[in-house]
Amino acid sequence: MSEDQHVDELVPEGRRRRKRSRVPGCLAVLVALAVIAGGLWWAGNAGLAALRDLVEDPEDYPGPGRGSVVFEVASGDSSTIICRNLKDQDVVASVDACIAAANANPGSGGIQVGFYELKKEMASEDAFDVLVDPANLVTSSVTIPEGLNTDQIVALLAEGTDFSAAQFQKHLDDPAKIGLPDYAGGDAEGYLFPATYAFGPKAKPADMLAAMVDRWRQAADEAGLEEAAERLGYTPHELMTIASLVEAEGRGDDMPKVARVIYNRVENPDNGVTNGLLQIDAAVNYALGKEPIARLTTDQIESVSDSPYNTYTQPGLPPGPIEAPGDAAIDAAANPADGPWLFYVTVNLETGETKFTESYDEFLSFRGELDEYCATQSDRC
Numbered sequence: 001m002s003e004d005q006h007v008d009e010l011v012p013e014g015r016r017r018r019k020r021s022r023v024p025g026c027l028a029v030l031v032a033l034a035v036i037a038g039g040l041w042w043a044g045n046a047g048l049a050a051l052r053d054l055v056e057d058p059e060d061y062p063g064p065g066r067g068s069v070v071f072e073v074a075s076g077d078s079s080t081i082i083c084r085n086l087k088d089q090d091v092v093a094s095v096d097a098c099i100a101a102a103n104a105n106p107g108s109g110g111i112q113v114g115f116y117e118l119k120k121e122m123a124s125e126d127a128f129d130v131l132v133d134p135a136n137l138v139t140s141s142v143t144i145p146e147g148l149n150t151d152q153i154v155a156l157l158a159e160g161t162d163f164s165a166a167q168f169q170k171h172l173d174d175p176a177k178i179g180l181p182d183y184a185g186g187d188a189e190g191y192l193f194p195a196t197y198a199f200g201p202k203a204k205p206a207d208m209l210a211a212m213v214d215r216w217r218q219a220a221d222e223a224g225l226e227e228a229a230e231r232l233g234y235t236p237h238e239l240m241t242i243a244s245l246v247e248a249e250g251r252g253d254d255m256p257k258v259a260r261v262i263y264n265r266v267e268n269p270d271n272g273v274t275n276g277l278l279q280i281d282a283a284v285n286y287a288l289g290k291e292p293i294a295r296l297t298t299d300q301i302e303s304v305s306d307s308p309y310n311t312y313t314q315p316g317l318p319p320g321p322i323e324a325p326g327d328a329a330i331d332a333a334a335n336p337a338d339g340p341w342l343f344y345v346t347v348n349l350e351t352g353e354t355k356f357t358e359s360y361d362e363f364l365s366f367r368g369e370l371d372e373y374c375a376t377q378s379d380r381c
Helices: 003-007 023-056 079-088 095-104 124-131 150-160 165-172 205-223 225-232 236-249 252-267 281-288 298-303 327-334 360-376
Strands: 008-010 016-018 066-073 114-120 140-143 196-199 343-348 353-357
Touching (some): 140 150, 150 165, 150 205, 165 205, 196 205, 236 252, 236 327, 252 353, 343 360, 353 360
Antiparallel strands (some): 066 114, 140 196
């Protein structure tokens, strides 16, 4: 074969065809690949730039916001959970902006559990400024002092909330719903603990009453009420009855001594002196349905002589508490002082000075001091 035949080929028609070069096709492929690569480079960089903008400058509302949103911070909520919930309620525009605001606010770690009034479409920074301030908690605050009976407590609850006394009473008539212990016998008297309560906007009467019973349970557990009842030979309900009498009759450091007088009288019915009678005016006042007064007349006592709460005519403990005792009174009932006393007299109603004795004659002397005080220094008798 000649050298020309290495370059040209014979075709069937006898014509010669020049062999085509493959270089232009390869070049086209390379150009196309370059174009694709360039597009990918541009798209990649544009995407990274967009992502970088999102991370560095997440979406946030400018504020100040509109409308009203009641927002709840629950126990255990982290900043991330708070931000997700804020986003779900459209308080903030994005979780990322919210978290950034939380991280920038030094108080965000101390946000208190409860309800807050916020707005829709707030700036994240503004939302956290509201949440970190406990003064912004939305609550109904009700203070229940020691020594009130159930009717008085219900009246205060109705006054301090948006519910009526009848709505509270409805739930008192269904004690299982508010968590009363079985030994209360279905009666909340003495078990609605005196304290200041902050109720959230979603709280209902049953929730409020249950919170008060829960607080009583805390006080009872701290005092070891049920263990003390077993140790002393009483029921827990009887100890709560004693605690309520102590609350009515004693003050401060005198409370354990008042408790001891009650125990001494109940446990020694044949002593020939007190004969099992407690002779506590506050219990008779409860039977009378009157506000507590310092000294009862004979006619007042005799008017309710058949009442089980008349401790002048009925020996032993009343059937239940007469009012709500606080921490100190419950602790005194569970841990009475040691002593032989059978009598006590508060000789100064302003200072609460109270004298104790086991002698009837000395008791009469103390009564004389009280008579003199009432005649010359006080209109509270």
